[in-house]
Amino acid sequence: MTTKQILHIQGMDCAGCARTIETGIRQLDGVQACTLNFTSEKLHVTGTVKRDAMIERVRDLGFDVAEEESASTTPEQTGNFLQFLWRRRATQMALLGVLLIMPGLIFEELLGRHHPLIDLASVGAMIAAGIPIVRSAWRSLTVNREITINALMSIAAVGAVIIGAYTEAGMVMVLFALGEALEGYTSSRARDALRSLMQVVPKMAMLLRKREESNSNLMGVIPLQVQAATSCGDSCGCSEQTAATPQQVHIDTLEVGDVILVKPGERIPMDGRVLAGASSVNQSPITGESRLMEKEINDDVFASSINGEGVLELEVTHRAADNTISRVIKMVEEAQEQRAPTQRFIDRFAHYYTPAVVVLAILVATIPPLFFGLPFWNPGPDTIGWLYRALALLVVACPCALVISTPVSIISAISNAARSGVLIKGGVHLEQLSRIKTMAFDKTGTLTEGRPSVVSTQTLRCPQPNVITTGAVCHDCSDMLALASAVEYQSEHPLAQAIVQQASSLGVQHKYPIAEGVQALAGRGVTGIVGGQSIVIGSHRLFDSTIPHTEAMCAAAQYQAEQGHTPIMVGVDGRYQGMMAVSDTVRENSRGVVDSLKQVGINDLVMLTGDNESAARKVGASIGMTDVRADLLPEDKVQAVRSLRAEYGPIAMVGDGINDAPALATADVGIAIGGASGGTAQAMETADITLMRDDIQQLPFAVALSHATMRTIQTNIVLSLSIKFVFMVLVLLGVGTMWMAVITDMGTSILVTLYGMRLLHWQKLPHRGSV
Structure with missing residues (x-):
């Protein structure tokens, strides 16, 4: 049976040693592929060869193999030269x-x-x-x-x-x-x-209660007041109530759902969700961004982050081997x-x-x-x-x-990038990035905040759009939002979440049961059954081919597009019901990033979006894009990437993975944002480079670093x-x-x-x- 094995080699002094070991291992029967990186000291072998045979060959060549237990622990630092x-x-x-x-x-x-x-x-x-x-x-x-x-x-x-x-x-x-x-x-x-990345995570954590105990207290969480030996002082804001004494345990023993305590100034040992307390947290080991992030109940925190002035009670969301910093280290090692x-x-x-x-x-x-x-x-x-x-x-x-x-x-470049919140999956991608002169961007969630909101609604009975900010939403518009929310409730798309959020703010999110038979129409909309009614939600283009509507309705949609909004139409049982206008805010640093990319040699910057032409061009012009291509379905984005490559040469694609994962895979270099939060798992797997922050601020740094490396x-x-x-x-x-x-x-x-x-x-x- 073909397997992939990893051996940790000891005793190498130069790249010639690594080449000698590679040559010796390749000569063994059953070896299909073999690579040894001198700097990481890890030998990767694919094939049917026995582990003992490889260890014997390595030792025959005068080197040694670390035992699995010692290889899994963090090696000692080099120390001084003597x-x-x-x-x-x-x-x-x-x-x-x-x-x-x-x-x-x-x-x-x-x-x-x-x-x-x-x-x-x-x-x-x-x-x-x-x-x-x-x-x-x-x-x-x-x-x-x-x-x-x-x-x-x-x-x-x-x-x-x-x-x-x-x-x-x-x-x-x-x-x-x-x-x-x-x-x-x-x-x-x-x-x-x-090794410095590996050492930022504490090996021990303060366990408050196991998952079984936590499940019995789901109705409410009382901030923990620890005993005198573990007291955090008068300023922590803890209640006067007494809870279980924390127990120090190794992080490998923690399970998802366990609850741990993090005191002021400590490194957070596990990925988790805040159950009680509030604090400011330094997430620089993950995102490369040293500014403090305010965390409160239900916010996520990452292992290796540094807690600020408050006491946090956290529910563990990933095991130690699967937490964010572990994935970062694994990606860097693989790179x-x-x-x-x-x-x-x-x-x-x-x-x-x-x-x-x-x-x-x-x-x-x-x-x-x-x-x-x-x-x-x-x-x-x-x-x-x-x-x-x-x-x-x-x-x-x-x-x-x-x-x-x-x-x-x-x-050296990959390690630097990882510390700065940029994960590069290999030298081949770093070298390819240095050749890029054209970069394409998804709009929603990449150039914009990715947190759109419903700004107006209008049904057949509304003479004018109901502007949400004024609080004036009629009964029909409220009912339309409730129906749309029932269909979009389980979707991760930013536009869907905006609809659900607006319905929630009006208190109508539970007016109808969650839709059945929900089916996404890639890049165009979604359909579902709510209380026996067939609901269609989607773009103006989708309604042009599926649900009849008047010229006045088309004009209303065009007007919203000219304002830079995204019109979303709603149909019930084959009849036009109304329209919602959704707007997303352009990221504050998008213009600065675009200007910096031009300074580091990215001459052609293209925005690819499924939005209508008017709204897309308005956004593109505001941030300095050299080209805008709108009304694109996911498969159209793939074709756009191919045509851009034919026109300009090697191309990079930047996106958050929602509707753009195929385009990321098609580009010469796929770059996903939001590795720590915001981005999708599919994009992280598809992309060649991942920006850990939920924005594109580190993109010029990554390009400039690739040039410096070459x-x-x-x-x-x-x-x-x-x-x-x-x-x-x-x-x-x-x-x-x-x-x-x-x-x-x-x-x-x-x-x-x-x-x-x-x-x-x-x-x-x-x-x-x-x-």
Whole structure:
């Protein structure tokens, strides 16, 4: 049976280690797919292969696999550089090598004095630092039949001993071992960014009562007054009544429906609904927005948020493994395993690059002496032979920097985005977003607040529309709202919720029983049976083809559309009953977001909506859209996305998932809003990128971050290749030495790693204040 398994790998120092493990696992019978991300340390394997066989292969290659229990716990933080070094046996051996190489470096290289004991110490340094390197190279060669970076270094060091360059042989191994440790340290710091997400959720919670006890008290909730040991003080607003003493429990033991207590200043341990109390809550771990949000009874709160000044009694709404922050972490981890096209190309290139370097070194060592009579050995202290140059070429040509340049940048950017409330499902989507020049938007709930309200009603007996704000609603209009509410009662659509809310405010929401046989007419309306009456609710276009109505009724609908409202008609038993006008408020930051998107290179911004042309163009003009396409059904939005792609190239689609999930899936990059609240589950699954806030404010940041990421990757690739090319020329000219080559190679790897890690804290955005 085909399964997907995840192993947590330990002991990797560089991207080359990850590639070695991948190669070894792929050779096992039953492996269909295998990916190992160096930064996340997680190996994903699909197939029928046994777990024990994979663990054995990983250990044969010199690495280890964490036990499931320890892998599921949060790893310790990296700590400072010295602490990191001292925890590693290989680095301890390298530090011993440093002590042994010092005499050769001081007396032979700097003072020009030679002694056999100095050579012996240098060989000792090579052995001390090189044992782990040679062992790894041998395992890869015998198990994987693969020449790795460690093999190149081992060949270079042994070759240096053969030609009598003892000090340089020791320097190669010592510097390479220390460089591997430093590269491992910088990569571990990158892992800490994701670990910091995991650590924001408390492991313990204060349980007030279990679900069974809560169910017996559904008629009312009394704020908890805890005993003295857990008292929150006089300012908390708790009642004088006494309730059960809170019990500290692990969050994994909590079930949906359990009730917990959160004191002032504490992190909220579980997703929940406020049963009692009021407070201001900082939701920045979820949404990236540090401002305080006021929470009161029936409001939702998220695990990892920081409670303010009040005491909250919460009903748990998700188990610990399913809460919002857990889903965020899972999405980020999954995103790290998806390799961007650039990374896949670099990995394929590196697969052939290392053997090619060995062949090139052999040619460099043999062709000049054989065909041009140039020296093979070092003929004198001031002349470098071609064997030495070939060995130095092996060192400088290692692809470490090239291989690590892309993944460290991608993962740093994804981690930064997650902390800022933007979930990017993989490097491929980040890279694709950087190419986007055209962006399409759903209107309702994306560019507008998504909380429309009924502004007027008019039935056949009403000479003029009843404006809701004046409170003047006639009996017929009230009855029409009651019928419409019965049909729309269970719908999640914002327009339906506006109708239900208005009926509720008039006290007529329960005048009729909830409709039976409700059927949605995608993008046009809904039908249902209420008390034996057939009710149709929908757009003017729907009524044009289903229910007869007069020119005056058409004119009334057109008038509402010209005012920027959405006319919704109601029919009963095939006869026109009346019309409601619904209006939605444009988000305050929509204009600023649109302007910022233009500044970061999104030249064409298109609004796609099912609203009528007049209302849509009025909204589009107010926020700066370059194109508006109205009267679209969900399938029309899909076709619109396809036509926009044909006209402009790659396109992103932004929506909340209500009637636009197919368009999100069709676009090159689908972006859903409201991951924490507001957006639909379908949109979260369909979208490539999710904005956790219930608005589009972080959209320019996401686009700008994608551009910064690709610039960083390109800079890293050019930098690593350029430095290597220049030093390869110096080596071939006889100017570059082996120890210089090691410093150049490892220094370049560390440089591109640190440069990629800049993206962990990147926040630059032109005119951010306008957003």
